[in-house]
Amino acid sequence: MGGYSFQAENVQICVIMVGLPARGKSLIAQKIVRYLTWLSIRAKCFNVGNYRRLETAHPTAEFFDVNNSEGERLRKMAAESAIRDMFRWLDHEQGVVGILDATNTTKSRRNWILELCRKRNVEPMFIESWCDDEDLIMQNIMDVKTTSPDYIGQDPERAALDFRNRIRNYEKVYETISERDLTYVKLINVGSQVIINRIQSYLESRIVYYLMNLHIKPRCIWLSRHGESAFNLTGKIGGDSDLSARGREYARQLPQLVKMSVGDRPLTVWTSTLKRTQQTAKYLPYRQLTWKALDELDAGQCDGLTYEEIESRYPDDFAARDENKYEYRYPGGESYRDVVVRLEPIIMELERQENIMIVTHQAVLRCIYAYFMNVSQDQSPWMEVPLHTLIKLEPKAYGTEVIRIKADIPAVSTYREKGQSAKIKK
Amino acid sequence: MISLSLDSSPSPSPSPTVSISSEDHDRPPSPMANAPSSFASSLSPPGLSTFHADLATSPITGGFASQMHLSPPSFTSPMRTQSVGSKYLRRQSSSVDEDAVHDALSPTHVSPAQLYSTESGRLFHAGKICIVLVGLPARGKTHLAVSLTRYLRWLGVKTHAFHLGDYRRVHIAPGTDVPDDYFLVNASPSTVILRQRVMAACKADVYRFFEEDRGQVAIYDAVNPTSAGRRVLVKEFSQRGIQTLFIESICDKPEIIEANVRSVKISSPDYIGWDEKEAIKHYLRRISDKIPHYETLDEPEFSYIKLYNAGERILLNNSRMGYLPNRIVFYLMNLHIKAGCVYFARAGKSTEQMPRYKSDPRLSDEGRTYARILTDTLLEHRRSEHTARVTHGDNSPERELIVWTSTRRRTIETSTEFEKRGFSCRQRPQLSQMHPGSCDGLSGKELEKQFPEEVELHKKDPYRHRFPRAESYHDLAVRLEPVILEMERIPNDILIIAHVSVLRVLYGYLMACSPFDIPALDFERNEIVEIIPSAYNNKVKRIKIYGVEESQTL
Numbered sequence: 001m002g003g004y005s006f007q008a009e010n011v012q013i014c015v016i017m018v019g020l021p022a023r024g025k026s027l028i029a030q031k032i033v034r035y036l037t038w039l040s041i042r043a044k045c046f047n048v049g050n051y052r053r054l055e056t057a058h059p060t061a062e063f064f065d066v067n068n069s070e071g072e073r074l075r076k077m078a079a080e081s082a083i084r085d086m087f088r089w090l091d092h093e094q095g096v097v098g099i100l101d102a103t104n105t106t107k108s109r110r111n112w113i114l115e116l117c118r119k120r121n122v123e124p125m126f127i128e129s130w131c132d133d134e135d136l137i138m139q140n141i142m143d144v145k146t147t148s149p150d151y152i153g154q155d156p157e158r159a160a161l162d163f164r165n166r167i168r169n170y171e172k173v174y175e176t177i178s179e180r181d182l183t184y185v186k187l188i189n190v191g192s193q194v195i196i197n198r199i200q201s202y203l204e205s206r207i208v209y210y211l212m213n214l215h216i217k218p219r220c221i222w223l224s225r226h227g228e229s230a231f232n233l234t235g236k237i238g239g240d241s242d243l244s245a246r247g248r249e250y251a252r253q254l255p256q257l258v259k260m261s262v263g264d265r266p267l268t269v270w271t272s273t274l275k276r277t278q279q280t281a282k283y284l285p286y287r288q289l290t291w292k293a294l295d296e297l298d299a300g301q302c303d304g305l306t307y308e309e310i311e312s313r314y315p316d317d318f319a320a321r322d323e324n325k326y327e328y329r330y331p332g333g334e335s336y337r338d339v340v341v342r343l344e345p346i347i348m349e350l351e352r353q354e355n356i357m358i359v360t361h362q363a364v365l366r367c368i369y370a371y372f373m374n375v376s377q378d379q380s381p382w383m384e385v386p387l388h389t390l391i392k393l394e395p396k397a398y399g400t401e402v403i404r405i406k407a408d409i410p411a412v413s414t415y416r417e418k419g420q421s422a423k424i425k426k
Numbered sequence: 427m428i429s430l431s432l433d434s435s436p437s438p439s440p441s442p443t444v445s446i447s448s449e450d451h452d453r454p455p456s457p458m459a460n461a462p463s464s465f466a467s468s469l470s471p472p473g474l475s476t477f478h479a480d481l482a483t484s485p486i487t488g489g490f491a492s493q494m495h496l497s498p499p500s501f502t503s504p505m506r507t508q509s510v511g512s513k514y515l516r517r518q519s520s521s522v523d524e525d526a527v528h529d530a531l532s533p534t535h536v537s538p539a540q541l542y543s544t545e546s547g548r549l550f551h552a553g554k555i556c557i558v559l560v561g562l563p564a565r566g567k568t569h570l571a572v573s574l575t576r577y578l579r580w581l582g583v584k585t586h587a588f589h590l591g592d593y594r595r596v597h598i599a600p601g602t603d604v605p606d607d608y609f610l611v612n613a614s615p616s617t618v619i620l621r622q623r624v625m626a627a628c629k630a631d632v633y634r635f636f637e638e639d640r641g642q643v644a645i646y647d648a649v650n651p652t653s654a655g656r657r658v659l660v661k662e663f664s665q666r667g668i669q670t671l672f673i674e675s676i677c678d679k680p681e682i683i684e685a686n687v688r689s690v691k692i693s694s695p696d697y698i699g700w701d702e703k704e705a706i707k708h709y710l711r712r713i714s715d716k717i718p719h720y721e722t723l724d725e726p727e728f729s730y731i732k733l734y735n736a737g738e739r740i741l742l743n744n745s746r747m748g749y750l751p752n753r754i755v756f757y758l759m760n761l762h763i764k765a766g767c768v769y770f771a772r773a774g775k776s777t778e779q780m781p782r783y784k785s786d787p788r789l790s791d792e793g794r795t796y797a798r799i800l801t802d803t804l805l806e807h808r809r810s811e812h813t814a815r816v817t818h819g820d821n822s823p824e825r826e827l828i829v830w831t832s833t834r835r836r837t838i839e840t841s842t843e844f845e846k847r848g849f850s851c852r853q854r855p856q857l858s859q860m861h862p863g864s865c866d867g868l869s870g871k872e873l874e875k876q877f878p879e880e881v882e883l884h885k886k887d888p889y890r891h892r893f894p895r896a897e898s899y900h901d902l903a904v905r906l907e908p909v910i911l912e913m914e915r916i917p918n919d920i921l922i923i924a925h926v927s928v929l930r931v932l933y934g935y936l937m938a939c940s941p942f943d944i945p946a947l948d949f950e951r952n953e954i955v956e957i958i959p960s961a962y963n964n965k966v967k968r969i970k971i972y973g974v975e976e977s978q979t980l
Binding site: 195199348 | 915
């Protein structure tokens, strides 16, 4: 329990995506799911295209012509299946926010969904992504044609052409949302203008707030821990120690490592206020910002102790932590959940920015990684994030790509398995 | 012509039930703190001046204050003002029973829900921002400024609202109206000079706020009717490294405008005896005479928010300023102009003398009796208030009451009487009390014995300090933000039955208390604390519950 359960009575929301193809709808839908899940709210996306693919795996643009009655019928069936599954999930699996990911570009289609929601007492909320920026659309098309299951194995040029024709068919019948009594958010040209209409609840406002911070420009996020520190060498946790000799070596090699990965793209580096991250980043030739929110999880009374010392001095605590590492709070310190709460502004700001590199600490990195990679709460505190490794995250339309770049500098492992107190020296 | 009284009477604050700790670093040193009657020599009280925001000292707005349920009138003549713009024309509130939202913040102020601060004292690397309000009179701008200030300060953003009307009044002789051409583009030279002087005084304070007080967000509350004027502002601010965010309040529903006019503008002696509808029409006509040309926000290169009909619809344009504008929009989505009042009550006594967190005890017999008396008292109070309103000619319908409790048993059981009588009761896990951690069930003496150093640390910083494995008030504040925002958005009257630690934090938000005051706030079982929101000041009323003796806190 805990987290963001808003009301004891079940308010359920159906988010209905609206927009032409290649407007970033699926990306937005999946991000909402990821964000809400990170906050402990049950959310799930129901992509109508996936249901349609079960019947028609590789459609051509003509399939989407509104005058193609067979195509219409199959597409309507797919929508019905998706909606049915969504209501089933809301009813039987304690779902809170269901997202219907489809174009939903006509008033009649939207009204149909509205009726279904009202009958079931589910609050409907529309999110329309409207874009006329040709560059952005092109980028999306490139992304889609290389990664969409509809176009697997096809010649990319033909795929792009076909996709453009598909979009044209949709454009013929597109009706933007204009009904003033609906609850909706309209994102115009990826947030350069946002229209928010009749928000009904706190949860909806939370979702809208998150959306306003998103953009779909391609970018990457690099994550790294600080270089090996003096405390790392002696197995102590917390503190504000300097880098060890090997840590300093990592700091010296980092610019080259980063340059190879980033290339000529602009980059901003974020560090925590603790010395070891700032020392790690000091040779990087980019703009730097420090954030207190990126400081390591506060170990309270256990700050400066080794795991063996913690186990001998506070054996109950040590065991309690293993049992539920996400919720366990150090006496006088923090839990992973607390870190997630204080990281929320960072995540929001990260969403707004483009290329960012974050130099931070083990627990904080785990939380940030968990957000991007949708790692569950019982797994994230146990993830292995070794020192001297640069992690590159590249969010894409259909998932996030991860690349780990190891610097060739040995370091101790600060990884501790459940039940163990001794660290494994590398 | 109504002459403005130069005396002030101290505001009717009940005797403070809290002792402000002597280590009150946060409260700006105010020689007025212990001498309310000397406020006359300080400056105009917050609530009033904002009424005049647009039409200055017209006879219409001159004397109505005595009829409003706000702090009593305390007008300042220009001669008596010590220095125009000293600490932004506000007095400092002296007790926690007064809304501190209009007080100036000290440079070292730390806020109740502040997650952290950066070196510059400015959060989130967002830099300096001036929020410029745009909108005709009676569009709720001042309410917006006050509410935003309350919320942003709560978050730890150093914010202050600057109401141009205050500065105007100081420059115009009392009892006289603003010149007829004051809002016209081609005004007479003397009017132009007057205008410039007023603006300069206000801007001087704004810059002082940014430069001397490490302020982060200034809210500039004025009509700002022309595009040209707005462009000048943006340019001037940008030359000083200040970004500008416009917020325009637009009403296209006559009912909302009329309601605003009715509650805020026409209850002055000038309209006594008038038919209400005629009075409203008259007022609105005066506005359109005074401000014939109003240009709505339309400049695509500006960052702006358009608020329609008090939040029904929001349009956000070109926001490239980071965390803050989006956070503001987030708050605006949850803000409504007419909020219901909030009642705070404690849960009844439980079966345990020192109720432990882990055991979650139920109500004792005494507790159950208390629950019944509480219900009767509150409902009777609401009935008599309603009757009083009707007698005074206010036929507005009674707002529905809803009850919120935590998920702890004794709070739920305290609400069963309400539920039996048909009121909607909702349980919210966030309203559970502060987690006591290792101090669960310990008495004060036992606490001192087991955790002597912790107790010492706690005395030094009662707001932020956490006992082992426990939560702090700060954690509570962050945890309660969803509740706070929901409170803002619900139009009903709300009764919150919760534990003392939670009531303290919620009260602290509504009354803009400092972190030093919040842990010491008193909530006795023989009282229901009522907070009445109004556009400019939240007010506190304590309703005595007879038949219940005072209990010990916990």
